[in-house]
Amino acid sequence: MERKLIALDLDGTTLNETSRLNPTTIQTMQRLQAAGHIVSIITGRSYQGSQAIYDELKLNSPMINFNGSLGHLPHQDWAAEYQFTLNKAVVLALVNQREQLGINQIIAENKNSNLTAGEDLVAGQFFPEVANSPKLSAKTLTRNPNSLVLIVKPERRTAIIDWIKARFDDLVDIGVWGGPNAILEITSKGVHKARGMAYLAKHFHISRQNIIAFGDEHNDLEMLQYAGLGVAMTNGTAAVKTLADDVTSYDNAHDGVARYLTDYFELAE
Template sequence: MTRKLIALDLDGTTLNADSKLNQPTIQTMQRLQAAGHVVSIITGRSYQGSQAIYDGLQLTSPMINFNGSLGHLPHQEWASEYQFTLNKAIVLALVKYREQLGINEIIAENKNSTMTAGQDLIAGKFFPEIANSPRLTPETLTRNPNSLVLLVQLDKRSAIIDWINDRFGDLVDVGVWGGPNAILEITSKGVHKAKGVAYLADYFKISRENIIAFGDEHNDLEMLQYAGLGVAMHNGTTAIKAAADDVTPYDNDQNGVARYLNDYFEIAE
């Protein structure tokens, strides 16, 4: 069997409804990795927010964090590690006008650090790494972050996006989280999950037609379109399903990814 690159989104895809790994998922990924395929996590999450899942799957592959902004090999040095960053002047402008714009909390992250300005009641649910994180100020922000997340007031969301695009639109892209929570993700211009997947495919000398990618949300779009086989989750958004090559018969709570891969590779249960 030709070696495949299997690209896994985490939330709503590889993880169940409680954001945990189910045992069948762990077993399937370990089997595929043992068979010589490259199983790689491609997530919007930080390294801190995804390291336990990487370890739970017992992966040995590089991981892509912050929607393509960071590619690295967990727990060890990797000569091919890469990162894209945001100019800290952009971050400090948002910190300065945070309250005026209607931004409840700003979260700036790098591979091993998280800083926050302001606070939001739901932030800890999505970003457990912000607990006890240092404050984000002009004094403490000494380097350009990989990723910036804004928890904003819903009625101000469009105006905030316009404000960012008017000033920094040639430098950054603004992603909008689906669902009821008003969360914006800011990345370096043109950086998305497909960048990370393409980088890994090149590194492992795996052609595009041998990439299988799974996702459920808007930030998976470019990755699913880039992959030879882009698979949307049964529980994915309407737009993602429309753009995908296939849709899993089962959702993320029913081990949809594992079942799909077991069928694809004809792995006996």
């Protein structure tokens, strides 16, 4: 079988319902990597928020963070590392209007650092790396961030999106988290997971039809559509399952990705 690029979303996909890795998933990914396939994490998470998972999987492949904004090789210098960043002016405009707009917290993220303005209990749950982060201000923001996360008041979400689009629509894209938490992810215009995945495929000389991608949410759509085989989780959103080429039989709590790959590669002993 030709070498494949296996692209893994984390939350709701490769990780179980407690945001951890099941042993079966770890073993399956290591078997596929040992067989010569490229197993790569492609996530909206920061590097800080995904490094432990990468290490637990014992991967040696590049990783894509911030929904495609950063591509790098963890723990090593990689000549092919890339990054997309947001204009600081966008960040500072949001910081200045944060309270008036109804934004509880703004998190500006880079590969190895982050800055925050405001606070919200949700941040500690989904972004543990922001605990004790330096304050985000015009003085501390010395470079353009890879990604912005806004934790907003739910009733203000639409108005905030409209405000950003009216001023910066040519500079940024806005991702909206599903579920009960009102979280917006802002990246540089035209940057999404598929950009990072395509970059890796080109780097490793893997054709588009030899990419297998797994995801469950809105920020996985472009990746699943670009891959030769885009697989939605059975616990994924209706939109993702409709557009995917296939759907897993098991959810993320029951090794849905690992079981799918075991069948696909006929790994069962």
